[in-house]
Amino acid sequence: MAKKVSIVDIANSLGVSKTLVSLVINNKANEYGISNETQKKVLDKISELGYRPNNLARGFRTGKSNTIGIIVSDISNRFYSRIVRTIEDKAWEKGYSVVICSTNEDYNKEREQIKFLCDKQVDGIIISSSQKDDSQFQELNQLKIPHVLIDRKFDNSNSCSVTIDNYKGSELAINHLINHGYNRIGLITITPLHISTIRDRELGFCDTMKEHGKVIDQSWILKIPFNNLEESIEHKITKLYKSNNLPEVFFTLNNNLTSNTLLTLKKLKIDVPDQISIIGFDDLLYFNFTQPSITAINQPVMDIGEKSFNLLIEQIEHKNKKLPIKSYQLPVELIVRESTKNIKL
Amino acid sequence: MAKKVSIVDIANSLGVSKTLVSLVINNKANEYGISNETQKKVLDKISELGYRPNNLARGFRTGKSNTIGIIVSDISNRFYSRIVRTIEDKAWEKGYSVVICSTNEDYNKEREQIKFLCDKQVDGIIISSSQKDDSQFQELNQLKIPHVLIDRKFDNSNSCSVTIDNYKGSELAINHLINHGYNRIGLITITPLHISTIRDRELGFCDTMKEHGKVIDQSWILKIPFNNLEESIEHKITKLYKSNNLPEVFFTLNNNLTSNTLLTLKKLKIDVPDQISIIGFDDLLYFNFTQPSITAINQPVMDIGEKSFNLLIEQIEHKNKKLPIKSYQLPVELIVRESTKNIKL
């Protein structure tokens, strides 16, 4: 590879010191009283030789990489990719690059990824964690590595977080269903369930059902292993269908579950909403225009992205200071569409 | 921040040289004949002190950052996020981190992002480019910076690329339509159209139409500005509808156009496929289970990801050698579903 021009090349070819060049590059020339002509000389030479600063060297020297890491379970899930996109845009404005890692819900992989990012000297991490406890983040706290938990969090955590009101989301969903005359309500959820979002959504479901005096029929609680989602959903719904034991409605706890439930229903030629209704946690664009359109709980995706990035930057820019632990819990909204309109009061 | 332990700390506390420690860390100890006991001593001390290598320093020293950049127009578009996910998984196996950049189809932003990534000393770039010409990549070639074009490419380019057969895709689509008795065929495309994918898809459309002796009615060619996609689609389809001039079918040239076309049709209560049919370029999961399901041209997303990563790694690992320019053009497939089945022969 052709030797790249460095700050020394500029300095030598101009007969000045590299300090001076560095000052000019970093806009500290005026502050240090470098004459305008010298500055111009340097700038000209820089563009003449096509000099570009080596940010790796700079980061190494200053201890600041201007890189942040984002860890999610799957970047190809629209929920996460939209958050990432929001963060990326904000990061770009601030001169940060964004490294992404998908855990695939594997908490061991996630631990490695956190280490990996730390070794890369990222300035901070935004993470939707699959950990079972927050020991990993206690550690980050001790190492004073800025980080923000998003989507999923831990009880009594000492880390900043931006989450949404999962409990309330389920409450909205179930209240809506019951108010519209549904009685036989099924739940499609994920297992293992140590993740806070799913736990809170399940809790909201159970509590609200009980409040209304509804029995929770265990045969309608479908626990889907995340690593075998497609098959398992198909298998379990098919079984219920064959035994003539479908509920009136399925409440699906994330967009993946919703999509795959719809897929199975289509395969089985079970009509929505005539034979079964559906309401999903997390909204997607296509829910608007399917036949029927799909009722869903909408999460403020952009807000999650923006708030988490702001929290992270705050920590990065005040690494010495002891900042208060901020936790946002953002509101969700119920978007009623056609998939839950078949039962008459 | 508490001073992090470095290689010197290990060396000093053990009374050995940092070279030795470095050799052990990099698995070169045996090669250099370091005794097993010394190796163990070093390893023990490393875990005792919780030493972690500073990869920034390492990258700075070796000139290899073990980072690759991926540039796409929008990471939140499922087509790209799936490619990125595939690449990310492969990169992780090889010890590379992945920096993502969304251009939002802004070729100036893209140029800045390329510079940005180069300044960060990424080892290579995989890019779905929005450039008007390949000057940017000629430059990368001169700088010997490994890169692979995906999805979109340039004529007579000297860069490796992994694309799909866009022309053929349109051919498949139009042949399918015409063979099923469609006559009045509309096209929904993107403008400005300097992008190779769109250009080839349009070309395939026009050529195939002509082959079959079909007239191309300009009022059915909807050119949608990418930066105002939602509104523009709604506006243009509404206009056609109001003037009672809808075609029998719309061929939409990417997944965004397909989704937003479906959205508009739903808003206007235009029934698919009774009042209009639709066939889309690029397949999405939900196309399987909407009512009707949506006919689409499927692109081999995983293959694009894998092949492009392999090409990039090859370049990175043989940076000195002059490698042949490889260009893959992967096949597409037509997936016939219910949205194009209304016309009887």
Add this chain to the structure above:
DNA sequence: ATGAAAGCGCTAACAT
């Protein structure tokens, strides 16, 4: 208004 020199953490060529 500018320069000299040290050093960030690591690797690698060269000694011994």
Add this chain to the structure above:
DNA sequence: ATGTTAGCGCTTTCAT
């Protein structure tokens, strides 16, 4: 089988 040394490109402290 292990140590010495130089240096990657940059910032920063201290001189002048």
